[in-house]
Every structure is written in structure tokens, then in C-alpha cells.
Amino acid sequence: MAAPHRIVFANEKGGTGKSTTAVHVAVALAYQGARVAALDLDTRQKTFFRYCENRAETQRRRNVELPGPVFDICHGDSIEMLEEEAARIGEGADFLLFDTPGRDDPFARHVAASADTLVTPMNDSFVDFDLIGHVDAETFKVRKLSFYAELIWEARIKRSRAQLEQQKREMDWVVVRNRTGFTDARNQRRIDQALTELSKRVGFRVSQGLSERVIYRELFPSxxxxxxxxxxxxxxxxxxxxxxxxxxxxxxxRLPMPPSRDETSRTATRPVAEMA
Structure with a gap:
């Protein structure tokens, strides 16, 4: 059986809507009939894990079935143990999602470098842009790549070299612009230009994400x-x-969707402990 398509939500800066985006993508894929597994690597905040726990509890309380991922939190303390957990929870899945901490973390670096689809949410500000590139203070032109962008660039080069030998998928890096509604027009144009310039140099794609809406925060408890x-x-x-x-x-x-399945094949959100 083919390995699941790895989707990694990564940004070394917190507060970018990473976990909220990850949950909604996981649920959207499940609604389309995909088998989705997810591993939360943020053992401090556990936002993705807690969101899914709340979802599973709502299922039980309302006696309804809500499509979503099989989920767990990372328990390992080494890359080898992380991969063992990923193989266990991802067995039979079409997609394996990783939600990573909003800080520099060795596990986050590892899964980002091994992603098939790397999703980097950012708010529309140069504070967040600094994660992937540094701009000139006067012209707002990109001066150089950030350490994080160089890390992903090197990982993509290695993947390309190994693609034919090991039949690995090419990494698709997508920078997702969240909370664009609160950016003034001039600043937004500058960010547009900087992202366009950097995307040509590094090879990521840009997508509109989630605006700043209260509803996203209100849905978390349920x-x-x-x-x-x-x-x-x-x-x-x-x-x-x-x-x-x-x-x-x-x-x-642009995720590679599996062949269509009927409604009965949808997987409800549940903790990994309930997989047996």
C-alpha cells in the first residue's frame, strides 16, 4: 500500500492560524471521502489535538457522526520514534497531517523537510514575512532568504535528487495568507510584491487563507x-x-484525492486509542 500523502502545517512563529487551518483542511478532506490521520507535534499547546478531542466529544454528546481525522499527539522523544508513530497512525490513510509548534523544533524541521505538501500560514505583515525572507527597510525588496526558507529550499533539492531513485514525491510548498482583511492597501501591495519576488526565487505557491473571523475561535469548544x-x-x-x-x-x-468512495466510507473524528 502506498504511503499516505504528508501534509505538514509549519511556521516557527505562533498566532498565524496554523492549527485552525489544519483542522479545517483535515475535516474538508474527510468530507470528500478521504481517510485522514493527524499527529499533533505541539506537546505544549496541543491546539490541534484539543480541537479534535472537542469534536469527538460533540459526536458522543449529540450522538452524531462528524467526518474528520484519526488523531493523536506525538509521544516519542526521537525522530525514529516519531516516524514509528507516524507509520502506526497513518496506516491505511490517504493523508497524514502534521501540526507543528510555533517555534524552532527538531521534529517540526524533520516533518517539514519530508512533507509532500508543506503549508506555511502567515499573517499579512512583514513581521510574519520575516520568517521566510528579509526585506530592505527602504525599498521593501527581498534582500535574502531566511534560515527557514533556506532549510526548505535545501530539503526540496534533496527530494528532487532522490525522486527518481526512491520514487519520492516532489514537495509542494504553499504559503497561505491568513487575516488579510486587516492589512491596509499600501502594506498589502508591498507584501504582494515581496511574496511574488520570493516565490520565484524559492519556488513556493501563494494561496489566500482564512480571514480574521470570530466564528473560527467560537467553534473551538465544540x-x-x-x-x-x-x-x-x-x-x-x-x-x-x-x-x-x-x-x-x-x-x-491541489491535493491528490483518492478514488471516490460512498458516504458510508467516511471516517469520523476519533482518537487513535479508538482505532482498534
Missing amino acids: GLTLLDKGHLGELGTSHLVARQEVRSLVANL
């Missing part, structure tokens, strides 16, 4: 997502727009 029609009550126009944001983002990731 573990619900904007894709859970029939479980959210009456939605306003802004909520419907936010749902379309999620759908557009998932489409822009």
Missing part, C-alpha cells in the same frame, strides 16, 4: 468547523463567506 452543515445553527452572511474561504483554500492546495 470542535465543529464551518463545513459541518446542519450542526451549526443559523449562519450569517459572514459565516457563509468564511465557509467558502475554507473550500477555496482546500482547492488551492
Whole structure:
């Protein structure tokens, strides 16, 4: 059986909407009939893990089935143990998601370098842009790559060299722009230009992500997502727009979907302990 497609959500800066984006992508894939597994590498915050725990509890409390990932938190203390956990939880899955800490972390570096699809959410500010590139203070032109961008660039080169020999997939790096609604027009143009320039040098793609909407934070206690029609009550126009944001983002990731399965094949969100 082919290994699952690895989707890694990584950004060494916190507060970029990384876990929220990861949860919505995982649920969107499950709704499309994919078998999804997820491993949360942030053993301090555990945001992705807690979101899924809340979702599983809502299933039990309401006696409903909510499509989503089989999930767990990383328990290993070495790269070898991490890979063993990934192989265990990802067995039989179409997609294996990793949510990583918002800090420099050896496990995060490892899974980022081994990603098939690397998703880097960022807020529309030069504070966040500094993670991938440094700009001139006067012209806002990109002066050089950041350490993180160089790390991913080197990983992609190694993957390309090994692609034919080991039949590895080429890495697709997608920078996702979250919270664009709070960026003034002039600053947004400067970020547009800097991202366009850097994307040509490094080879990532840019996608619009999730705007700053209260609904994303309000859904966390229930573990619900904007894709859970029939479980959210009456939605306003802004909520419907936010749902379309999620759908557009998932489409822009261009993930290799498995052959269509019927409705009964969907996997409900559940902890890895319930897999047996």
C-alpha cells in the first residue's frame, strides 16, 4: 500500500492560524471521502489535538457522526520514534497531517523537510514575512532568504535528487495568507510584491487563507468547523463567506484525492486509542 500523502502545517512563529487551518483542511478532506490521520507535534499547546478531542466529544454528546481525522499527539522523544508513530497512525490513510509548534523544533524541521505538501500560514505583515525572507527597510525588496526558507529550499533539492531513485514525491510548498482583511492597501501591495519576488526565487505557491473571523475561535469548544452543515445553527452572511474561504483554500492546495468512495466510507473524528 502506498504511503499516505504528508501534509505538514509549519511556521516557527505562533498566532498565524496554523492549527485552525489544519483542522479545517483535515475535516474538508474527510468530507470528500478521504481517510485522514493527524499527529499533533505541539506537546505544549496541543491546539490541534484539543480541537479534535472537542469534536469527538460533540459526536458522543449529540450522538452524531462528524467526518474528520484519526488523531493523536506525538509521544516519542526521537525522530525514529516519531516516524514509528507516524507509520502506526497513518496506516491505511490517504493523508497524514502534521501540526507543528510555533517555534524552532527538531521534529517540526524533520516533518517539514519530508512533507509532500508543506503549508506555511502567515499573517499579512512583514513581521510574519520575516520568517521566510528579509526585506530592505527602504525599498521593501527581498534582500535574502531566511534560515527557514533556506532549510526548505535545501530539503526540496534533496527530494528532487532522490525522486527518481526512491520514487519520492516532489514537495509542494504553499504559503497561505491568513487575516488579510486587516492589512491596509499600501502594506498589502508591498507584501504582494515581496511574496511574488520570493516565490520565484524559492519556488513556493501563494494561496489566500482564512480571514480574521470570530466564528473560527467560537467553534473551538465544540470542535465543529464551518463545513459541518446542519450542526451549526443559523449562519450569517459572514459565516457563509468564511465557509467558502475554507473550500477555496482546500482547492488551492491541489491535493491528490483518492478514488471516490460512498458516504458510508467516511471516517469520523476519533482518537487513535479508538482505532482498534
